[in-house]
Amino acid sequence: MPSSIKFGKIAGIEVGIDWSWIPIFLVFTYLFATGTLDHFFPHWSNAAKWTAGAITSAIFFASLLAHELAHSFVARSKGLDVRGITLFFFGGVSNLGGEPRSAGDEFVIAVVGPLTSLVMGAVFGLGWVIIHPFSPGVAGVSAQLGVINATLAVFNMVPGFPLDGGRVLRSILWQRTRNLHQATHIASMAGEGVGYLLIGTGIVFLLFGSVLNGVYFFIVGLFLRGIAASSYQQMVTDEALSGLKAGEAAARNCEVVPPDLSIENVVDNFVLLHNIRCFPVQSDDRLLGLVTLEDIRHIPREQWPITPVEKAMTSFDRLHAVSPDEDLRQVLQLMARQDINQVPVVDDGQLIGLISRSDILRLIQARRELQHDR
Ligand SMILES: [Zn+2]
Numbered sequence: 001m002p003s004s005i006k007f008g009k010i011a012g013i014e015v016g017i018d019w020s021w022i023p024i025f026l027v028f029t030y031l032f033a034t035g036t037l038d039h040f041f042p043h044w045s046n047a048a049k050w051t052a053g054a055i056t057s058a059i060f061f062a063s064l065l066a067h068e069l070a071h072s073f074v075a076r077s078k079g080l081d082v083r084g085i086t087l088f089f090f091g092g093v094s095n096l097g098g099e100p101r102s103a104g105d106e107f108v109i110a111v112v113g114p115l116t117s118l119v120m121g122a123v124f125g126l127g128w129v130i131i132h133p134f135s136p137g138v139a140g141v142s143a144q145l146g147v148i149n150a151t152l153a154v155f156n157m158v159p160g161f162p163l164d165g166g167r168v169l170r171s172i173l174w175q176r177t178r179n180l181h182q183a184t185h186i187a188s189m190a191g192e193g194v195g196y197l198l199i200g201t202g203i204v205f206l207l208f209g210s211v212l213n214g215v216y217f218f219i220v221g222l223f224l225r226g227i228a229a230s231s232y233q234q235m236v237t238d239e240a241l242s243g244l245k246a247g248e249a250a251a252r253n254c255e256v257v258p259p260d261l262s263i264e265n266v267v268d269n270f271v272l273l274h275n276i277r278c279f280p281v282q283s284d285d286r287l288l289g290l291v292t293l294e295d296i297r298h299i300p301r302e303q304w305p306i307t308p309v310e311k312a313m314t315s316f317d318r319l320h321a322v323s324p325d326e327d328l329r330q331v332l333q334l335m336a337r338q339d340i341n342q343v344p345v346v347d348d349g350q351l352i353g354l355i356s357r358s359d360i361l362r363l364i365q366a367r368r369e370l371q372h373d374r
Helices: 021-034 036-040 046-077 103-131 136-156 164-177 180-207 211-241 263-274 293-297 328-338 357-373
Strands: 004-010 013-018 081-088 091-097 278-283 286-292 342-347 350-356
Touching: 013 021, 013 046, 021 036, 021 046, 036 046, 036 136, 046 081, 046 103, 046 136, 103 136, 103 164, 164 180, 180 211, 211 328, 211 357, 263 293, 278 350, 286 293, 286 342, 286 350, 328 342, 328 357, 350 357
Parallel strands: 013 081
Antiparallel strands: 004 013, 081 091, 278 286, 342 350
16 A cells, blocks of 8 residues: 555545645645636635635545445445555545455446446536526536546546456456456456556647646556556466465575674585575574575675675664564565565574565466466
């Protein structure tokens, strides 16, 4: 999950706002204040227009939230763990734990969001009809909110994963092929395709001098292409690593060395002869740190005879140790988050082994190849 501002909880579901939403909130406030509100209430002061603009933006924000809450409530009723909702600059994302159990579940979870937006669009439209005889201005604002919600429904139904329409597409493909992996692959390729289409549209707008539209389409397209590709990658990784624990994947070819042993000694006796790649540095039964091939590579060759391993090691307090029961997917996330290439697996103060990013990638590769053969 990207960094977001925690907003509170609604029916046990955590709601956050991504930082990217703040400029959009301001842009919408500006557009409402100088557009619709200025048109209907020209005699209002600027302060009144901007305040009303912010309120209108907040209502728009609430309708986005309603869309996401609909996804989350249905997902929860289908037995999925709902971790939270984050609102982004072009909509929201419900952070669901795991994949839906069936194509039918996925279809309902996906379709209920745009349906909610469509209903809200109709409600605001009805608001326009009812309010118009009394206050054309307020009715006008209601009509605009109706149009925005309807647009939201239509945009989200674009058939590119991970947009709602892409999820609907995936559920249909999943139902037909009975193959979630293949369905996700096709749906996310469609997502990338839609992303490129939006980027192209943005460029056309820019060429014709429409800067605001151009930039908006370009950014949304770029974003959609990116998340389509990464959500497919994410699924491939999750699938390959599902059920694996850190203890099972840890390389156990470690050799305990004293802190004053030279690097040359380590290389000659352990690395070259026995292909041992990880060296817990221990003194009086205390784990001081860890030396890996990666650390050794950072020391110039000619200094190996005179450098003790202690100098090359990463000290224990800087290691992000994990327990053997840790889910391997979480370990990979930890490495990505901390930007580290390896973590020691430690049980009760005892080093069990080492997991490196390249080991995990090889594991993913191997498991994928075996899956394809099946
Ligand atoms: Zn949605």
